Amino acid sequence: xxxxxxxxxxxxxxxxxxxxxxxxxxxxxxxxxxxxxxxxxxxxxxxxxxxxxxxxxxxxxxxxxxxxxxxxxxxxxxxxxxxxxxxxxxxxxxxxxxxxxxxxxxxxxxxxxxxxxxxxxxxxxxxxxxxxxxxxxxxxxxxxxxxxxxxxxxxxxxxxxxxxxxxxxxxxxxxxxxxxxxxxxxxxxxxxxxxxx
Amino acid sequence: xxxxxxxxxxxxxxxxxxxxxxxxxxxxxxxxxxxxxxxxxxxxxxxxxxxxxxxxxxxxxxxxxxxxxxxxxxxxxxxxxxxxxxxxxxxxxxxxxxxxxxxxxxxxxxxxxxxxxxxxxxxxxxxxxxxxxxxxxxxxxxxxxxxxxxxxxxxxxxxxxxxxxxxxxxxxxxxxxxxxxxxxxxxxxxxxxxxxxxxxxxxxxxxxxxxxxxxxxxxxxxxxxxxxxxxxxxxxxxxxxxxxxxxxxxxxxxxxxxxxxxxxxxxxxxxxxxxxxxxxxxxxxxxxxxxxxxxxxxxxxxxxxxxxxxxxxxxxxxxxxxxxxxxxxxxxxxxxxxxxxxxxxxxxxxxxxxxxxxxxxxxxxxxxxxxxxxxxxxxxxxxxxxxxxxxxxxxxxxxxxxxxxxxxxxxxxxxxxxxxxxxxxxxxxxxxxxxxxxxxxxxxxxxxxxxxxxxxxxxxxxxxxxxxxx
Ligand code: SF4
Numbered sequence: 001x002x003x004x005x006x007x008x009x010x011x012x013x014x015x016x017x018x019x020x021x022x023x024x025x026x027x028x029x030x031x032x033x034x035x036x037x038x039x040x041x042x043x044x045x046x047x048x049x050x051x052x053x054x055x056x057x058x059x060x061x062x063x064x065x066x067x068x069x070x071x072x073x074x075x076x077x078x079x080x081x082x083x084x085x086x087x088x089x090x091x092x093x094x095x096x097x098x099x100x101x102x103x104x105x106x107x108x109x110x111x112x113x114x115x116x117x118x119x120x121x122x123x124x125x126x127x128x129x130x131x132x133x134x135x136x137x138x139x140x141x142x143x144x145x146x147x148x149x150x151x152x153x154x155x156x157x158x159x160x161x162x163x164x165x166x167x168x169x170x171x172x173x174x175x176x177x178x179x180x181x182x183x184x185x186x187x188x189x190x191x192x193x194x195x196x197x
Numbered sequence: 198x199x200x201x202x203x204x205x206x207x208x209x210x211x212x213x214x215x216x217x218x219x220x221x222x223x224x225x226x227x228x229x230x231x232x233x234x235x236x237x238x239x240x241x242x243x244x245x246x247x248x249x250x251x252x253x254x255x256x257x258x259x260x261x262x263x264x265x266x267x268x269x270x271x272x273x274x275x276x277x278x279x280x281x282x283x284x285x286x287x288x289x290x291x292x293x294x295x296x297x298x299x300x301x302x303x304x305x306x307x308x309x310x311x312x313x314x315x316x317x318x319x320x321x322x323x324x325x326x327x328x329x330x331x332x333x334x335x336x337x338x339x340x341x342x343x344x345x346x347x348x349x350x351x352x353x354x355x356x357x358x359x360x361x362x363x364x365x366x367x368x369x370x371x372x373x374x375x376x377x378x379x380x381x382x383x384x385x386x387x388x389x390x391x392x393x394x395x396x397x398x399x400x401x402x403x404x405x406x407x408x409x410x411x412x413x414x415x416x417x418x419x420x421x422x423x424x425x426x427x428x429x430x431x432x433x434x435x436x437x438x439x440x441x442x443x444x445x446x447x448x449x450x451x452x453x454x455x456x457x458x459x460x461x462x463x464x465x466x467x468x469x470x471x472x473x474x475x476x477x478x479x480x481x482x483x484x485x486x487x488x489x490x491x492x493x494x495x496x497x498x499x500x501x502x503x504x505x506x507x508x509x510x511x512x513x514x515x516x517x518x519x520x521x522x523x524x525x526x527x528x529x530x531x532x533x534x535x536x537x538x539x540x541x542x543x544x545x546x547x548x549x550x551x552x553x554x555x556x557x558x559x560x561x562x563x564x565x566x567x568x569x570x571x572x573x574x575x576x577x578x579x580x581x582x583x584x585x586x587x588x589x590x591x592x593x594x595x596x597x598x599x600x601x602x603x604x605x606x607x608x609x610x611x612x613x614x615x616x617x618x619x620x621x622x623x624x625x626x627x628x629x630x631x632x633x634x635x636x637x638x639x640x641x642x643x644x645x646x647x648x649x650x651x652x653x654x655x656x657x658x659x660x661x662x663x664x665x666x667x
Contacts, residue, residue: 016523017516018395018495022634027615031261031280033235033287045636069516071396074429074495075634077331078233079347097396100365100431101331105347157363159218170349171244174357177221180213181359184223191452191460192225193319194252195298 001110003167007091008137009064011147012054013125019068020075021102025084038084059132067124068095073102073113082109092138094145096121107160108170114138114145120152140165199470201367202436203402206342206467210325212359219361225324227354228310229256229297231288232615233329237352238291248295250358255319256292256299258285259309260615264578264605270303281616295355308581308607311335311549315419316583318448322437322464327354332549332631334425338418339445340437340467342402345426365431366476368401369469372409374483379663381559382417383551383629383648385409386424387489389481391499398430401477404469405435409483415444416555423550424631427496436468488663490536491633491646493524498633500536502651502663508532527635528643529623536661539645543626544575544656545638546649547605548612551629552580556649557588561596563653563664568601570659575602576618578610602656614639627655 029041046053054060066085072095073081082105085093093111096118106113116124127148128134136147140161145152163170174181200208213221227250234256241247248254261284266275276282285302292299300307306317311332314320322340327333329351336343350360372385390397403425410418418435425433435441442461445451452460491499492506498521500507509521509532525532530539546552546560557579569575577597579585585607588594594604611618612630614637620626622641629652633644645661654662 015519017520018497020495020632020634022613022632022637026636026640027260027613030232030615031278031284033239033284035236035239045640071429074395075331075426075632077329077345077347079236079329079349082347097399099429100399101345101347101426105349108347108349170361171246171353171356174221174353174359174361177213178357180221181223181357184212185358188223188225189323189460189463191456192324193321193450195255195319195450196252 001167001169004110004112004140004164006137006139006141007064008135009091010062010133011065011067011124011128011136012060012063013128014054014066014068015125017069018071018074021073021078021081021099022075024073024081025078030078030080035083036087038080039087042084042088064089065092065094065136065138066090067121067128068093069121070096070118072098074099077101079105079109082106082111086111094121094124107164110164112138112140112164114154116145116152116154123150199473201469201473201475202340202404202434202467203342203367203432206323206325207364209323210342219363221359222325222362224327224354224358224360225253226319226326227254228314228326228328228333229254229351230259230310230330231284232260233348234291234351235284235287236348237355238295240352241355246356248297248355251296253358254297254355256288256297257307257310257313258288258300258302260609260613261285262302262608263617264608264610266303266606268303277617305582308583309549309552309609311423312552312580312584315339315415316448316581318445318451321445321451322441322467327360331426332423334430334433335419335423335549337422337425337432337434338415339441340434340464342432342434344432365400365402368398368403368477368479369475370403370405370479370481371407372405372481372483373407374409376409376483376486379488379650379665380486381648381650382413382420384486384489385483386421387491387496387499387646388486390424390428390497391489393428393479395427395495395497396429398425398428401430402432402434403430405433410435411438414555415440416553419553420550424496427631437464488648488651490651490661492528492530492536493521494527494633494635496631496633496646498524499646502536502661504536506530506532506534506536537666539661540625540659541627541645541655541661542572542574542624543620544573544652545611545626545628545630546576546652547578547580547610548630549580550631551649552578552584554584554587556629557584557593560649560653561593563650563667564600564656565596567657567667569656573656573659575600575656576605576611577602578605579607582607611638613637614642627652627661
């Protein structure tokens, strides 16, 4: 996983709430067995059917920060939603609230999801619509989002922050504790079910 | 102070905890299907890792599989779509390479991942159960801590049989009273989601409590727990009781003899202590509930069947209003239209929400001796091959076929637009599944979530209906 420290880029205002992962990437794109190349599936129905959909607007083409309404990434657990956003070029998603599984997936795969208040998101939408070239800086070290004189702090637990700053892989970290896992396994209840291959 | 059921389940699975770090949680059962696993197995190969506990891992094929094949199957040739076939074949290879038991399409034990776990008795109280699928919460009906995970976490569980997690908060949803005639567990959960919104349970492990759940069958509890994710909850659960034990006794993976006695004794301790406190509580009165349907494009956009399509301008909250306007546009519905006047093209009876034997029995009880309305397609898709077999032994298949419906092989089918069972653009369905998102059942398809009873009655009239309308 790539390290995430500070990211500066332009933003795209997605003025929608309840964007579920079926919208982020429809099921037909989930048949693939690869981990990359999902950018064509990102919001594919909206991109195809709505000519004025934000991602179809040229002024937002270079954007690397997606700014969405509440309950972004609800629904299906498909991590493909995170991969599609990353493959398309997004590094950060800002929203007032995220679906839990999506948020967990994003922070594991190195897509920073930032929770800002509805009010702050509203201002960011307004500012970006007025000037799409607005530079937005997301600073993980400081835990702030900054643009045109505005500074908004966000919360992220220290552990996740550290992991992202260092670009550390969870599995590697867990494998430092194989002794604890073995000890737990030795004490499991004997009747718990097990399958033979 | 006492502990809640969720806290007991959590505490008993902590492998390691350290200040400032997530807990490392042991996973008792990892269920795997073809869609969310290929990249995880690839990750293992790249890192030269093996599956730590193949014996705690079980795989099935469900999302991509067609449901119109005939047995005996010749390999994967009945899958016409190349990409889908590759995904199924990839799962088979991964399971063979890593020593994981797989129930392939056509096998007597194959079915939707959340249907086969409980019916095999491998879903038991007190366990932690995960799957790369958000409806893993279904298994919480047994008093297990069960939740959906992403593919990175699938890889993590394969490699270590653990997950680093922060403990979610706890919530109690208490429903008391008897469900009125014709009101099902599906209506309970749809009403709950309409009340809380799709984010209402976010960050919580939810315990469903109260006399309504105590009286509910295991199938009904599974339906409710299944849809926990639709209001954002991390997990849903019901404390195990005599209903749970009776369901499990004698099943393939259930303990036997002295083990059974020891297990039941332990399972009985899995209850929220009287002096435990939840971080949040919601209550609902069962006796006020009526059949519930959705009118919009998320499961929170629902209303009693007896009401009308709402008028977005009456929504106080700005983003709710905009969401409702957009939903009605997509759904092709006018505010004020009585829901009972909404005509459908397709009725889908199936999925991990309502594809179990009890659901098929309920629908058959309505359809017996009746016919599906002209121009309406009724698809009945059992949740597993076992459910299919049992239904056939009870003659339910003949009821569906006799009414003019289709009787299919087991799988996710029209719950999601991934296999050949899909709505065409503009088509409208009454569906017993769990998601009415735009395009969920096929590009441009429109979905109304309903109970099996409403589905069956709707098939007969061609409009959203309950059995009392017949
Ligand atoms: S039936 Fe539907 S919700 Fe259930 S596992 Fe299959 S696709 Fe997911």
